[in-house]
Amino acid sequence: MxxxxxxxxxxxxxxxxxxxxxxxxxxxxxxxxxxxxxIPLACAACGQPAPPGQLELHHVDYRHVVRxxxxxxxxxRHEDLVPLHPLCHDLLHRLIERDRVLARMRSxxxxxxxxxxxxxxxxxxxxxx
Ligand SMILES: [Zn+2]
Ligand SMILES: [Zn+2]
Numbered sequence: 380m381x382x383x384x385x386x387x388x389x390x391x392x393x394x395x396x397x398x399x400x401x402x403x404x405x406x407x408x409x410x411x412x413x414x415x416x417x418i419p420l421a422c423a424a425c426g427q428p429a430p431p432g433q434l435e436l437h438h439v440d441y442r443h444v445v446r447x448x449x450x451x452x453x454x455x456r457h458e459d460l461v462p463l464h465p466l467c468h469d470l471l472h473r474l475i476e477r478d479r480v481l482a483r484m485r486s487x488x489x490x491x492x493x494x495x496x497x498x499x500x501x502x503x504x505x506x507x508x
Pocket of ligand 2: 436437472
């Protein structure tokens with residue numbers, strides 16, 4: 380995908396997909412699946428347990444979000460999504476967008492995972508002081 384097309388895709392991903400009923404359904408299904416697997420729900424950045432209503436889902440990979448002729452198709456795998464507090468989610472995006480190394484990374488999964496690891500360290504330090 381060219382950079383121009385990628386940017387255009389990124390814009391409609393944010394303004395259309397993340398506001399669509401298809402995404403809301405996918406999000407609900409993610410929380411249901413997590414419950415079914417018996418995984419305790421907690422923010423992936425600060426580690427605090429939280430109910431679904433207090434968590435957003437970050438896409439560590441959106442290759443399986445497809446914009447088809449008839450509309451969006453959400454084929455994210457369970458592992459493509461991680462739960463975060465809105466504030467922690469915001470911090471994560473700022474890290475990814477502002478850090479030159481992270482911004483240049485080829486895959487969003489790598490950038491997300493590295494940013495998450497850094498954010499966890501930061502939040503642990505803050506909590507300890
Ligand atoms: Zn958090
Ligand atoms: Zn996100």
